[in-house]
Structures are given as C-alpha cells and as structure tokens.
Amino acid sequence: MSSQDKTALAPTGGKTADKVFRGVAYGCGILILVVLAAVFLFLFFRAWPLIGGDQAANNETVSNFTGGKANNFWGYVLPLLFGTVLVSILALIIAFFVSIGIALFISHYAPKNIATGLSYVVDLLAAIPSVIYGLWGGLILVPAIYPFWDWVANHLGWIPIFAGPAANPQRTVGTVAVVLAVMVLPIITSMSRDIFLQTPSLQQEAAYGLGATKWEMIKLAVIPFGKSGIVSASMLALGRALGETMAVLMILSPGLSYSIKLLQASQSQTIAANIAAQYPEANDLGVSVLIGTGLILFLITFVVNFVARKITEKAGA
C-alpha cells in the first residue's frame, strides 16, 4: 500500500527526471555532430602553421622529410596520395571478386546450417587486429610470395605494372595490396551477403521457373538486386583500405614517386603509414606537416564513406 502511495504522491519527480533524460539523449545525439566537427577543427588548427605560417620554413621541413625529393607541401602530399589510392584500389580489385564469390557461396550455395558457421569464419578475419596482419605480412607473406611475384615478373613483365625484376624481399606495393585485400574482404563479404539474402524469393523462383540454372538465376535475380549494395560495400572497403596504417607500415619499403611498378621496392608510400613512420622524429613544424597530410586523408575517407552510405540509403529507401 505504501509503495502505491509513493508513486501517487510523487509524479513530479518523474517529470524532472524525464526532462533531464530527454535532454541528455538529445545532447548525446548532437555530440556526434560536435565530435566530427571537433576532429576537423582540431586537425585544422594544429595544421595551421602549414597554411598561415612561414612558407620557407614549411618547405624546408618537407625537404628534410624527403631528403630533398620534394620542396613544398603539395609536392610531398600528392605522391603520397597517389600511393595511397594505388594500394587501396589494387586491394579492392583483388578483394572484390573473391568476396562476392564468398558472399554468394554463403547466401546461395552452402547448406543453411553450414552457412552461419562460414559467416563466423569471415567475421573472424575482420576481428584480427591490423598489427597482426602486419606482422604476418612482414615475416611470413613477404618471403612466401616472392616466388609467385618473381614468376609474374618473368612471364608477365611486358605489362608495365608487373615490370621486373621483382624485388627480394618483396616489400612492395603488390604484396601490401594482397594483405590489404585480406583485411577489406570481410567488409565486402558481410555487406553483400546480407543484401544477397534479401533478394525476393519470388524473383529467384521466377528465374528457376523459366528454366534458369543456378548461375543464371544469380545473374538474373541476385546480382541486379544487390548491385547498389555491392557498390556501397566496395566504397566502404576502399575507405578502410585508404586509412590502413599498420599493415602498410610494417610491410612496405617506402618511396615517393608516381610509379606503378608494383613489384619493385621503394616506389610508393601511403599517407597513413607515412604519418606513423615520420611522426616519432618530427619536430613541431614537421608534426604540422604530417597533420596536414592527415587532414587530407580524413577529408578523402569522409567523402568516400559519405558517398557509400548515401548509396545504401537510397537503395534502402
């Protein structure tokens, strides 16, 4: 009886709590916007000496970083950007077909009870920390992949990207792309698997009803249905590959050129790995330069992710 009295007597306390709770929830929602703005602003402020400071000092810092190869910020960041995009696109190309294959295998080929187990296996790939991929790539994959790349360089060397001789050890863009492909594979797989599973069964059965084989059914019903999902998954994977630091840092032998020779060492470097590599020895201005490159990386990944999510949103609506 007494507890009933209490609730009857004190509804006002509940109202205040209600208001506070509502305020906190709104605040936390808006905090997301604030945090994203803060990321941009803090990076921008810290990189300000790069824009508003003494340009001669900036250029000197850059040439100290590169051993005189580049003399201004753009001469420094553009090759890095080129390397970043090159490695990521390669990784995406390698991972794309394999992951679509796995996604189809899980969604349409494997028996139902095995399929869930297989999805766990793919999720496991995503769970392994990047530093372990770096360690594995640097110590196991680099020596193991050399015979393969050597064979490629000898037999397909007439294609410019495979121009030999293959470097040994293979601390090259080609090897890094393979490791990054393994790392982005789970992203594409899990997203496209989800969308493949949503294919209307009416369409699938209609295709079968017309006498299609399984593969023809997939081509007619599943792939067209999942197209936008596949595209957005690939963009997300690209975003992940663009920002990957440790695997690149631990495997790649860095360089600073616009080279597409995948099998030769010291050709390219990515923005993220470059920051991690140069950061410990950088002085104050050097850190500003590195944060400037980080800001560019942030903006690029932001745009890539934004476009990817917009595509998913449109497909979902």
Next chain:
Amino acid sequence: MAEATKKKNLDGAPVIDFDKFRPTRSSEQARKIKDYVMTGVIALAFVIACIPLVSVLWTTIINGAKRLNLNFLGYNMTGVVGGNPTPSGGYGGVLHAIIGTLEITAGAMVISIPIGIMCAVYLVEYAHGGKLAMTISLLVDVMSGIPSIVAGLFAFSMFTIVFGPGTINGFEGSVALSLLMLPTVVKSCEEMLKIVPNDLREASLALGVTKQRTITKIVLRTALPGIVSGCILAIARVIGETAPLLMTAGYIASTNVNLFSGQMTTLPVYVYQEYSKLNANCPAGADASCVTTIPMERSWSAALVLIIIVLLLNLIGRLVAKVFAVKTER
C-alpha cells in the same frame, strides 16, 4: 489438339515452328557446364579466403607459443639488455602492455558506452526519423569509416592544444579509441533498441509510467543482452588498434598504472615496437642463453596474447547475444 491447330492454320494465323526454339543439346550442355564452372569458382573463392585466415592463426600460434609462459606474462621490459636473459630467468614480458591495454580500453569504454547508448536512445526513442536524426545516423555511419590514424592525430592535436605541447598519457589514447568505438556502439545499440517490441513501450506508457522510466526500466532492460554483446564486440574492435596509440600513449619499458600521466605501453604497440627492433645484440662470445632473435619471438608471443584476448571477447560477445537474447515476436 491437332484439329485446333489445323483450324488456326485455316484462319491464316502464322505457323510457328516450335522446333526452331527447342534448345539444342550443345547449348544445354554449355549452360550446364557454365553452371558447374561457376559453382567451382565460387567454392574456390571461399577456399582462397580461408588460406590467409588459417595461415595467420597457425603461424601466430606456432611462433607465439615458443615464448608464451608465465614469466612472459608476469614481467615487464625493465632490465632487458640485448638478447640476454633477465635475472628472473625470462627474456622480458608483456605485463606492462597488458595493464596498459586494459586501462586504456577501459577508459575508452567509460567515454563511449554511455554516450553511445544515449545517442542510440535519442535516435530510436526520441527522434522518430526527423531530419536531424537522419543526419546524425548518416554521420555515425560515416564516422565508423574514420581511419584509426586520424583518430590518433585528433586526440594528439586536442591534447597539445588544450594541455600544452608534448602531452602524452594513456587517457589521450582512450580518447582516440573512444572516437573509433563510438559509432560501433551507437549502431549496435540502435539495432537492438529497434527490435524491442512496441507493445512493451505502449503497455508501460499506458500504465502511466514516465518515458524516462519506460526507457530505462523496460526498453533498455529488454535490449540489455544485445547492448552488452554489441559493446563487447566494439571493445574487441578497438583493443587491437595500434596506430592511434603509437602517437598518443607512447611506449615505455616499465609498468605505468596511472592512466592520466606518463607514457603507457599497449599490446599492439608492443608487438610493433618489438617487430621494428629486428634483432637483439649479443656480445661476442656470449653463451647460448643469449638469443639474437628474441625481439621477433616476443613480438609473436605478444601477438598471440592479443589474438587470444580478441577472439575471447568475440566469443563472449556472441555467446551473450545468443544465450540471453530476448525472445521477440517475429
């Protein structure tokens, strides 16, 4: 039937030679072969994906087990000189890195889990698909794609601007990690809140319970297993992050238990630092107890410890979701 066709013919309707459209044996065969080939290719794709997974796990276990013992887990890196054994009989260890990892991750949890849950509550319970909520939801998705190194640079810039240059401490690492953890927490909590049946909310509100109490006592409690599982998976995601901690938390050889002052080593950073040492020095004429390859062996063992932690967290997260799942009408 034959008469009917004859009648049609008499009417002047076109005669269709159905035999012309009958699939030939070779085209049937080609389609079948293509189907088999694609099945093979798709199965092969799966096998290809398993190779790196098996290889990573296998090599880490084989190489890591060599130095993984109680001494390795019980000591830090103080007093380790070159490849020589320490007085305790081991070759240095990861105690300080494990402590650092746990503290920094706990810091990130304290920051991002309450904010993440409340943000999800806002998105599901209060916003009702308004424009602001759509924007926030989209930005949370975009945020989950922020490169980890940018999160590190952000925490670093913030701490140098607010607390003066050269600030390096564990909490700075927590801030960086919480930025990476937040979107994962928000997303998984949002999913979990969405599947709480509306009947429960309506029943509670109809009894005159305030909205705040409905959310905390009914909605959040119903979704609790899912939220816990989502948070554990988010922790598993950030506990292996290296790049942001490299620049925010630093690296030292001794144990530092103070999250708010001084450098702190974490397991992933330890793996990286040992990896980049390549070889340890052994003085000329040193006996067999001096191991030159010890940094790599330590690196593998620390990697094994890290993998075990991450996989355990994943396992626990999934088990929590499965065992305590609320049965919703579906």
